[in-house]
Amino acid sequence: MSDSTDTSRKSVKAYVPAYQKAEWQSHADELDMSQSEFVRTMVQAGRKGFEPASEEPTSQGSDPGGNALETQVLNLLSTDTYSWDELLDAVSEDIESRLDDTLEELQSDNRIRYSGRHGGYTTTGGGDGN
Structure with a gap:
């Protein structure tokens, strides 16, 4: 991110079916995230496959830099022990x-x-x- 990047927050509105909003809220709650944080993280994770590799800062703290994979791995490992193959299966299912x-x-x-x-x-x- 360059020094001239505008980091002020702006509102984005999206309309989704009620069941989908409820699913997102439930998943956000499971991840101990606000719904806004959850949607922002999921959008950024989805965009990763459509952007050239960028140099992003290492994730820190409760918001792992929008890295949904990191969040998913930490959530899995908080409940059990996984081998490499089991983790790979779990995150790529x-x-x-x-x-x-x-x-x-x-x-x-x-x-x-x-x-x-x-x-x-x-x-x-x-x-x-x-």
């Missing part, structure tokens, strides 16, 4: 589902397509993928 959902969404937005000729998924050339 939903990645296949998330990838499938993302690929479906990108295809329905005509941003990518499956191409046997190209050996898999490829951008369509007309969307944001190029």
Whole structure:
């Protein structure tokens, strides 16, 4: 983050179904986070796969720098002991589902397509993928 970055807080409004808001609040409570902190952390975690690697400060304190993986690992280890493989399984269990959902969404937005000729998924050339 550069010295000229504006760090003042601004409001963001999002409308979600009531059941989803309740799920988020419940999960935030489990993580001992405010709902705002939870949503901010989840959004930042989701963006990590879409940004080039950046040099972020090492996380400290009760808000682990927006690092949802760190939060998840600490929560898992606070209740039990895990081997490397067990931790890997626990933190990556939903990645296949998330990838499938993302690929479906990108295809329905005509941003990518499956191409046997190209050996898999490829951008369509007309969307944001190029």
